[in-house]
Amino acid sequence: AQSVTQLGSHVSVSEGALVLLRCNYSSSVPPYLFWYVQYPNQGLQLLLKYTTGATLVKGINGFEAEFKKSETSFHLTKPSAHMSDAAEYFCAVMGGNNRLAFGKGNQVVVIP
């Protein structure tokens, strides 16, 4: 079965600093990987995804992630944090029957 591990439920970052959210996955098949962002009392918005091809994936709002098969990782980064990046971020891997298995999420706090 597919699964995702996201460490550190709360992540604090200074405005203008690097944002780094770690995601490690387990999958018995070549993985399809996703990062979603959730703002308070809203649904999930897709940030970016990896299916096949280029391992460095660029998404919306300046985020990018790199698929590293050898490390079973799909870490999310953004060079410079903005106040509007404060939200919860979820990594997910797609399993059989298109089921998404989500990590527990990272609550990002941006410090002015």
Add this chain to the structure above:
Amino acid sequence: NAGVMQNPRHLVRRRGQEARLRCSPMKGHSHVYWYRQLPEEGLKFMVYLQKENIIDESGMPKERFSAEFPKEGPSILRIQQVVRGDSAAYFCASSPGLAGEETQYFGPGTRLLVL
């Protein structure tokens, strides 16, 4: 193009009542998924439906929960005889169901509170 729509956005029920959650997928999408988000947890898969078919209900509790996606109208997640532990945010997602179109697009969720 409207996104995935869910209603109601908030639902309050007393223990023992029924809860009905509705989901209208994005236009052109024929696959619907339901997920549940409990406090302090990520989202957990519940059920995957196509029109008039349940494809995968492995994440659904065996009792009190049911889902449907009729030929016409929205998908419905039904919870009978609700208990306090059913309090959660329930999210619906949809996808086109085409090869190479795996992305699931999420609705705003229904937040169920059981008193």
